Each structure stands twice: as C-alpha cells, then as structure tokens.
Amino acid sequence: EVQLQQSGAELVRPGALVKLSCKASGFNIKDYYLHWVKQRPEEGLEWIGWIDPKNDNIIYEPKFQDKASITADTSSNTAYLQLSSLTSEDTAVYYCAREVRRVMDCWGQGTSVTVSS
Amino acid sequence: DIVLTQSPASLAVSLGQRATISCKASQSVDYDGDSYMNWYQQKPGQPPKLLIYAASNLKSGIPARFSGSGSGTDFTLNIHPVEEEDAATYYCQKSNEDPYTFGGGTKLEIK
Numbered sequence: 001e002v003q004l005q006q007s008g009a010e011l012v013r014p015g016a017l018v019k020l021s022c023k024a025s026g027f028n029i030k031d032y033y034l035h036w037v038k039q040r041p042e043e044g045l046e047w048i049g050w051i052d053p054k055n056d057n058i059i060y061e062p063k064f065q066d067k068a069s070i071t072a073d074t075s076s077n078t079a080y081l082q083l084s085s086l087t088s089e090d091t092a093v094y095y096c097a098r099e100v101r102r103v104m105d106c107w108g109q110g111t112s113v114t115v116s117s
Numbered sequence: 118d119i120v121l122t123q124s125p126a127s128l129a130v131s132l133g134q135r136a137t138i139s140c141k142a143s144q145s146v147d148y149d150g151d152s153y154m155n156w157y158q159q160k161p162g163q164p165p166k167l168l169i170y171a172a173s174n175l176k177s178g179i180p181a182r183f184s185g186s187g188s189g190t191d192f193t194l195n196i197h198p199v200e201e202e203d204a205a206t207y208y209c210q211k212s213n214e215d216p217y218t219f220g221g222g223t224k225l226e227i228k
Contacts, residue, residue, distance in 0.1 A: 047219060062216075104165075107165060107166070108164065
C-alpha cells in the first residue's frame with residue numbers, strides 16, 4: 001500500500017527551528033516528486049515547494065525561500081521539511097504529498113507545529 | 118504568478134441537489150493540449166483527497182456524482198446529487214508550472 005507517514009506534533013519556541021519527516025512506503029521516492037503544503041488553523045492550503053529525490057532538485061514558493069528547507073534521504077525513503085526562525089505565523093499543519101504526473105495523489109496525515117513560548 | 122479565485126467561499130445545498138464550485142485563474146493553465154487544474158476535497162482533521170485531475174478526469178474510486186469541466190482560465194466542479202458525506206471544503210489547484218498554487222477553498226454545507 002502506498003503511504004506517507006509523517007512525524008508527530010511539535011511544540012517549539014519562537015526563534016527555534018524544527019525538522020519534520022515524511023516516510024514513504026509502498027513506493028520508491030526516487031521515482032516521484034515530493035511536495036510540502038502548509039495549512040494554518042481555519043485557513044486554506046499553501047504550497048511550499050517540492051523536491052526530486054533522484055537528483056535533489058528543489059523548487060520553493062518564493063515566500064518560503066528563507067523559511068523552509070526541503071531535503072530527502074533516499075536510503076531511508078524519507079523526505080524532510082526544516083523550518084527556521086519560527087514565529088506564530090508558522091503555527092500550522094504541514095502536509096507532504098507525492099506527485100504523479102502533476103497531481104498530488106497521495107498525502108501524509110499531516111504534522112501539527114505550534115510555535116509558543 | 119497565477120492566482121486562483123474560487124467562488125463562492127461557502128454554499129449550502131439541499132440533499133440530492135447540485136453543488137457548483139467555480140475556480141478562475143488569472144492566466145491560462147493549459148499546456149500542450151491539457152488543462153492542468155485539479156480538485157481536492159478536505160474534511161476537518163484530514164489531509165486533502167484528490168477528486169479530479171487535469172480538469173475533468175475522475176480519480177479511480179471517486180463517486181461519479183463528482184465531475185469537473187473547463188479549460189484555459191475557467192473551471193467548475195459539480196457534485197450531483199449531493200450526499201451528506203460531501204460536506205467538506207473543496208480546493209482547486211493549478212499544476213501547469215511552478216508554483217502549484219491552490220485556490221482559497223469553498224466550504225460546502227449540506228442542508
């Protein structure tokens with residue numbers, strides 16, 4: 001079964017950084033682009049960017065260029081999203097998703113990040 | 118960048134009736150003969166779920182009461198007949214090029 005299993009909820013201090021994981025099963029991440037999407041409480045979906053784990057090519061939505069860092073580890077079939085200099089604006093659920101021919105066909109369950117002192 | 122504007126922001130539809138959601142792009146999302154517009158359904162506490170891809174293609178396993186249409190800059194998601202379980206928020210998304218922007222969402226309530 002194709003699945004994306006994301007890491008657990010995070011409570012982090014303002015100014016800190018956090019690294020979220022997204023472990024794939026049922027497929028090899030080298031064969032697909034993996035995307036990250038942000039959803040603030042009671043708000044819509046924001047696309048952060050994608051990575052091609054085959055060659056580590058990465059594209060970011062410009063507004064996340066200085067906030068997010070997407071990486072992948074093909075040996076563990078896992079993608080990562082690191083968020084830095086956290087503020088209350090970063091409090092959100094973050095989803096990873098697999099792309100197949102320009103469509104996000106499989107999503108992780110989401111990781112909740114709460115930024116609070 | 119292309120902006121996607123969904124309307125209405127919310128709607129209430131009676132059980133068995135039709136729900137129509139519009140998504141307008143600020144520029145065409147067509148490329149090489151295909152329209153790169155996708156539709157997702159999201160229920161509270163769950164990740165989005167793909168319903169329609171490339172404007173009008175129903176994902177396998179999605180009920181046939183969901184349908185999509187459109188090309189260029191104007192797209193529509195129809196649900197008919199609406200069922201109780203269709204209460205959710207619906208998002209359009211463009212994927213012709215980066216960034217893969219989402220529309221603002223439409224919340225569907227079933228009366």
